Amino acid sequence: MSKKINKNLTEGSIGKQLFSLTWPMTLGMLGMVIFTIIDTYFIGLLGVQQLAAISFCFPVIMFLNGLSMGIGIGTSSLISRNIIAVERSKVRLMSSRAILLGLVIVVVFVTAGINAMEPIFSSLGAKQETMPYIVDYMTIWLLGVPFVTIPMIGNNIVRATGDTKLPGMLMIASGVVNGVLDPLFIFGYGPFPELGIKGAALATVISRGISLILILIVLVKREQLLTIYLGNIKDILTTWKELIYVAIPASISLLITPISIGFITKIISGFGKEAVAAFGVASRVEMFALMVVTSLGSVLIIFVGQNISKLKFQRIFTSLNYSMVFSLIWGGVVFLILLLFGNSIASVFTNVVEVIEITKKYFYIIGASYGLQGLVILSTSSYNGINKPYPSAIFSLIRMLILYVPLAWIGARLFEINGVFCAGFIANIIVGIISYYHLNLTIKKISVS
Template identity: 40%
Template structure:
């Protein structure tokens, strides 16, 4: 029996109600994205307890880490689109091989990018405006983050493979497990409770890498053993052909996603001229912005497999209807989120800031967020 049968979630993608199917696919992804975003938010909260300089240091790293994550998101979009199209055309062998190639290519690309980033840590963050007082904290955090970045990307691409088959619940559970592990380990490794050493910002990075590593074990087991969605060779295409298909969609998507961290890097360099307090507040605000946009991000990750499977099955009207339905929902949802953020701005700023200047800037960021 194939991994994706007509009684599977994939049949709803091709024949079920568009709104209900998108909701069924997206809701689990929302909870999964909450936990994925929580890695940075939880790190930010506990590091904020160490003081303004450590918080500013981690805030400096956000444009850099988000650039790597944006590459992974783009490659994930390419992966899910290519695999979903193959599944829609009932070509299971091609879909399985595409999944294997996606994992391999993504791991290599992120490893190379992380190595370049590690070598250029000092010039990158000097260019962003980091002060000599902040640089040691930056190095402690980002060097470990770069070393473990492949373990973050592998589950992200693996989850894209699962989503392509219509399974959004399993990816959300994997991301949820990672978020839980990170939340537990963060205070233990940052502050050194019990037998754990006090590692400061290093502890936050190590906690994240451990959580990502657990995710790698689970996703590879699910894909290779339980669901059998990977195939290491294909009589229909070479590894270069599969890579080309994925990158043809994934690289433009990654490029579009990278515009945000690039803009953030420019903003961080400008804001750094106003001091560590401004950078710390901007870092908190950027993470809040990510959380506020998570429903849209979840939709951007569930819509491609829906569109691709229907496109592969030549159901073009469903593709157009899905786009219109999604656009209407996103506009209404983001307006509601802005109202909620304004109402909670005082509580949010107090939770992440212990200096009046930091608190005031966080509030200002929230008020101007939709602009």
């Protein structure tokens, strides 16, 4: 493989650069969302209990993914601010130390998760009849978390060089492999054993394992950004300190969501397993609906990071304006689709009428706020790009724990499950406006300082 040439994002057409970086990311996100949706579809065929089980697993999976993504975001921020400014040998050390840090952190939490599995899910409201399915799925999934962590951090390293196409291709490949293996392992077609919900977890681990092998080959051979010679402990800790400065608030920001969803799941569990199953289905469709904006947010970390290193503030403001307009238009289009086809979309995952009806309610209420929820995503990403990660965590905290969860608790008692969904709508609107305004104000202050 030839050596990668870094992409300079501090010059050239802003719109073209954002587009050229975002579409491969979107395809990659599509692969991962399909990855999740396929799991949900095939598990739904097993029954409502299994579908409810995977819904309980969702916040814990998001929690551990959030740890990995936080390190990945910290890595992407650090490398994007150095990739065109320092020698590649220094970037190689940053990358290698980042992967080591990710492994250390994840191993600690995975060990804790395996040893405290039933208490964790009992606290989320899981009933005894659902618990065996949760344990079956999560035991295999937890053992495969390193296969999730390394590719996630590795993809962020490659993206920080300005290449979003290859990470996108790897994410798609992982989704395709998972889609092929899911029915084989779940239902036992041909020579494959019938493993039920365990098969879904095993398909996930295998597909992520393939991603692990491929990203390591790319990082070692093509990018030349991995080494086993990490330097002395002091230098490793110095790099970790720089990473953690962004990674901790980024992880907090990401982890606030699954923690909050855990609380929301607990509230919704009071309305029955059908409501929990519907919430799980709607949450996965929401990932699909917002994947383009999420991809653009990941791109903004890279774009803003390179331009802040060269003090190109006007380019940053222009990129944010483009992104804001796109988010609002995209959110409107998605909401219209959900209004027209919400019943058909929900029916893909289950034929249980009550689950379909509750899923539609989620689409119709929270879906109306997706444009503003996109602004939250774009703003939190941009804060990491300018190396100001703490507002990202603060706004995530306000949106989920200060607004969404308390309002959902009140709404559930006043208006039942519709009140829970209205709480999400209100939180998205308020924080979307405030976070975007504060981001622009922050960058203006940096530009004149």
